[in-house]
Amino acid sequence: GVGRRISFFYSLNSIYLTKIKQMKKSLFCLFILPLISYSQTFTNSFYIGDPLPDAPILAARGKHKVGVKTLQVKNPGQIDVLNSSKDETVLYDRPLTLEIWYPAAFQADEAEEVIYEQVMGNFSDPNRPLIPFTFKGRARRDAKPDGSQGPYPLVIVSHGYTGSRLLFTYLTENLASKGYVVVSIDHTDSTFQDANAFTSTLLNRSLDDLFVLNEIDRMNSDSNSFLKDLVDTENTALIGYSMGGYGAVNIAGGGYSEKVVQFFTYASKGSNALEKRKMGNPEFLASFDKRFKAVVAMAPWGMGNEVWDAEGLKGVRIPTLFVAGSKDDISGYEKGVKAIYQGAVNCERYLLTYIDARHNIAPNPPTEDVMAPGLHIDEYLRYADSVWDQRRINNINQHFITAFLGIKLKNKTAYLPYLDAKTLETQDPWEGFLPRTSIGLEFRMDSPEE
Numbered sequence: 001g002v003g004r005r006i007s008f009f010y011s012l013n014s015i016y017l018t019k020i021k022q023m024k025k026s027l028f029c030l031f032i033l034p035l036i037s038y039s040q041t042f043t044n045s046f047y048i049g050d051p052l053p054d055a056p057i058l059a060a061r062g063k064h065k066v067g068v069k070t071l072q073v074k075n076p077g078q079i080d081v082l083n084s085s086k087d088e089t090v091l092y093d094r095p096l097t098l099e100i101w102y103p104a105a106f107q108a109d110e111a112e113e114v115i116y117e118q119v120m121g122n123f124s125d126p127n128r129p130l131i132p133f134t135f136k137g138r139a140r141r142d143a144k145p146d147g148s149q150g151p152y153p154l155v156i157v158s159h160g161y162t163g164s165r166l167l168f169t170y171l172t173e174n175l176a177s178k179g180y181v182v183v184s185i186d187h188t189d190s191t192f193q194d195a196n197a198f199t200s201t202l203l204n205r206s207l208d209d210l211f212v213l214n215e216i217d218r219m220n221s222d223s224n225s226f227l228k229d230l231v232d233t234e235n236t237a238l239i240g241y242s243m244g245g246y247g248a249v250n251i252a253g254g255g256y257s258e259k260v261v262q263f264f265t266y267a268s269k270g271s272n273a274l275e276k277r278k279m280g281n282p283e284f285l286a287s288f289d290k291r292f293k294a295v296v297a298m299a300p301w302g303m304g305n306e307v308w309d310a311e312g313l314k315g316v317r318i319p320t321l322f323v324a325g326s327k328d329d330i331s332g333y334e335k336g337v338k339a340i341y342q343g344a345v346n347c348e349r350y351l352l353t354y355i356d357a358r359h360n361i362a363p364n365p366p367t368e369d370v371m372a373p374g375l376h377i378d379e380y381l382r383y384a385d386s387v388w389d390q391r392r393i394n395n396i397n398q399h400f401i402t403a404f405l406g407i408k409l410k411n412k413t414a415y416l417p418y419l420d421a422k423t424l425e426t427q428d429p430w431e432g433f434l435p436r437t438s439i440g441l442e443f444r445m446d447s448p449e450e
Contacts, residue, residue: 047136047137047138048135048136048137048169048170048364048365048367048394049061049137049138049169049170049171049173049174049364049394049398050138051395051398052389052391052392052395054392054395054434054437055392055395055396055398055399056395056396056399056430056432056433056434056437057399057432057433058398058399058400058402058403058415058418058432059174059394059395059396059398059399059402061138061173061174061177061178062174062177062178062179063177063178064103064104064146064149064176064177064178064179065103065104065105065106065112065140065143065146065177066101066102066103066104066112066138066139066140066143066173066176066177067101067102067103067104067106067139067140067141067142067143067144067145067176068099068100068101068102068114068137068139068140068141068142068143068173068176069099069100069102069141069142069226070097070098070099070100071097071098071100072095072096072097072098073095073096073098073212073215074093074094074095074096075093075094075096075207075208075211075215076093076094077091077093078091078092078093078094078204078207079091079203079271079273080092080094081199081200081203081204081268081271081273082189082196082197082199082200084268084269084271085269085270085271086269086270086271087270089271094188094204094208094211095188096185096186096187096188096208096211096212097165097185097186098165098183098184098185098186098212099165099166099172099183099184099186100181100182100183100184100227101139101172101173101175101176101181101182101184102145102152102176102181102182102227102230103145103146103147103149103150103152103176103177103179103181104139104140104143104144104145104146105143105144105145105146105148106140106143106144110140111140112138112139112140113136113137113138113139113140114136114137114138114139114140114141115134115135115136115137116134116135116136116137116166116169117132117133117134117166118132118133118134118135118164118166118192119131119132119133119164119192119193120132120133120192120369120370120375120379121162121192121195121378121379121382130192130193131369133367133369133370134369135169135364135367135369137169137173138173139173139176145226145227145230147229147230149179150229150230150231150232151220151229151230151231151232152179152180152181152230152231152232153179153180153181153231153232153235153236153237153405153409153410154180154181154182154183154213154216154231154232154233154235154236154237155172155175155180155181155182155183155236155237155238155239155405156183156184156185156209156212156213156216156236156237156238156239157171157172157182157183157184157185157238157239157240157244158184158185158187158205158208158209158238158239158240158241158243158244158245158247158248159184159185159186159187159190159191159241159242159243159244160190160241160242160243160244160245160299160301160362161190161195161198161201161242161243162190162191162192162195163187163190163191163192163241163242163243163244163363164186164191164192165184165185165186165191166184166364167241167362167363167364168184168239168241168362168363168364169364170364170365170394170397170398171239171394171397171398171401172184174398174402175401175402175405178402178406179410180405180409181216181227181230181231183212183216185208185209185212187201187204187205187208187244188200188204188208189201189204190204190205190243198267199264199267199268201243202260202264202274203264203268203271203273203274205240205243205244205246205247205250206247206248206250206251206277208247209238209240209247209248209251210251210287210289213233213236213289213291213292216231216233217231217233217291219231220233233291234291235291235293235409235410236291236292236293236409237292237293237294237295237296237405237408237409238251238252238292238294238295238296239295239296239298239401240295240296240297240298240300241298241299241362241363242298242299242300242301242330242331242359242362243301244298244300245297245298245299245300245301245331246300246301246302246307248295248296248297248300248320249295249297249300249302249308249313249316249320249340249344250277251289251292251295251318252292252295252297252316252317252318252320252344252347253288253315253316253317253318253347254279254308254312254313254315254316254340254344255277255278255279255280255281255284255308255311255312255315256274256277256278256279256307256308256312257278257279257306257307257308257309257312258278258309259306259309260274260302260305260306260307261274261275261278279309279311279312279315280311288317292318293318293319293408293409294318294319294320294321294404294405294408294409295318295319295320295321296320296321296323296401296404296405297320297321297322297323297337297340298322298323298324298361298362298397299323299324299325299328299330299331299337299359299361299362300322300331300337300340301330301331301336302331302340303331303332303335303336303337303339303340303343304331304332304335304336308340308343310343313340313343313344313345314343314344314345314346315346316344316346316347316349317346317347317448318347319347319348319349319404319408320344320347320348320349320350321349321350321352321400321401321404322337322338322340322341322349322350322351322352323351323352323353323354323361323362323397323400324336324337324338324351324352324353324354324361325353325354325356325357325358325359325360325361325385326353326354326355326356326357326442327356327357327358327387328357328358328359328361329358329359330358330359331359333353337351338351338353341446345446345448345449345450346448346449346450347448348445348446348447348448349445349446350400350404350419350421350443350444350445351442351443351444351445352396352400352441352442352443353441353442353443354385354388354393354396354440354441355440355441355442356387356388356440357385357387357388357393358385358386358387360381360382360383360384360385360390361385361388361393361397362397363382363383363390364383364390364394365383365384365389365390365391365394366380366382366383366384366390367383370382370383388440396441399418399432400418400419400443402415403415403418403419403432404419407419417431417432418431418432419443419445420445421443421444421445422445424438424443430443
């Protein structure tokens with residue numbers, strides 16, 4: 001995530017029109033063509049995730065109404081790395097909070113609106129109490145699930161360090177409206193509220209993801225669960241941002257390097273627990289879960305710190321969409337996200353790059369609360385980029401992730417043109433984009449070597 005540095009790891013040009021005819025033509029393109037291209041709703045009551053007038057076509061919400069529910073779960077018998085030592089391994093039942101969005105059934109006169117509760121961090125004063133704030137979403141709390149067109153593919157969402165399960169509601173609501181069950185995790189020791197030593201995040205990120213998949217699978221068969229028969233866990237995607245992307249690359253088959261395993265052992269007072277996620281370890285190879293059919297790695301952290309090597313990245317086998325800013329100063333770009341993309345030679349992979357954006361190419365946009373005078377600038381920069389409009393980033397993410405997951409989890413071949421990188425190179429605008437709007441972006445695709 002944005003805003004925290006880990007001491008041991010992080011070390012329209014202007015156009016001048018000279019002819020009246022050219023001016024009229026440009027004004028026609030600007031004001032008329034968008035009005036006749038795609039039908040989208042844009043009102044003064046803008047909610048996080050709503051499409052801007054220049055949003056690409058797949059950013060629009062789907063046909064399903066959306067319900068949302070919060071669940072508390074525990075992963076039993078996990079290594080408590082923060083309290084273990086070389087002389088004693090302490091186990092605990094690891095608590096996780098899940099936010100689940102799903103297709104829902106409720107009456108037309110019942111509002112599709114929810115209030116999400118979030119907190120600000122402690123950038124300016126480590127002793128300052130956390131500051132709560134709220135924002136609205138387009139979902140209905142605890143609504144009855146609509147299983148009439150299910151079961152629905154599962155999407156698991158993993159935030160960064162520090163972060164929150166509510167950091168991506170623009171995307172989680174959007175995907176649920178398109179017929180997915182979306183589960184976003186609060187990773188213990190890694191949220192705004194309970195951030196703790198980084199070793200817990202290093203160890204637990206991919207383990208949390210695997211547990212949540214199994215737990216949702218269990219609930220899908222539980223007659224007492226609201227998820228009963230609602231989820232197709234055999235078609236699962238994982239979306240991870242920053243440290244969530246670190247875990248996602250590991251889930252996809254990218255085994256950790258010997259160097260990071262040795263560092264973890266040193267930093268965690270002798271525990272060798274991370275070795276089980278190392279390339280070449282039989283336990284890691286056995287843990288590869290074929291229910292994961294697609295991965296979206298957004299600004300994945302780790303390559304600049306040698307978390308992976310060439311052999312480790314060759315293990316990535318699941319189709320992966322990478323999303324990055326070309327000026328990412330947390331995960332890195334050329335030696336970071338792009339290097340992971342280039343090294344994952346044995347998977348079908350895509351790379352969407354926001355030119356001149358930094359690390360924040362995944363979260364919700366800033367609300368009024370985080371723009372209040374007197375707050376540390378990083379409260380704002382959790383949610384904003386200094387070059388890009390975050391709402392536009394949100395819309396573009398919605399578009400490409402909808403296309404990618406639609407193809408990989410639902411076999412929507414009609415979406416293939418939106419990911420055809422060779423064709424997009426020759427198009428202006430890109431397929432699915434309005435005239436004059438597919439700028440500031442790069443998109444590429446590579447096929448597996450094996």
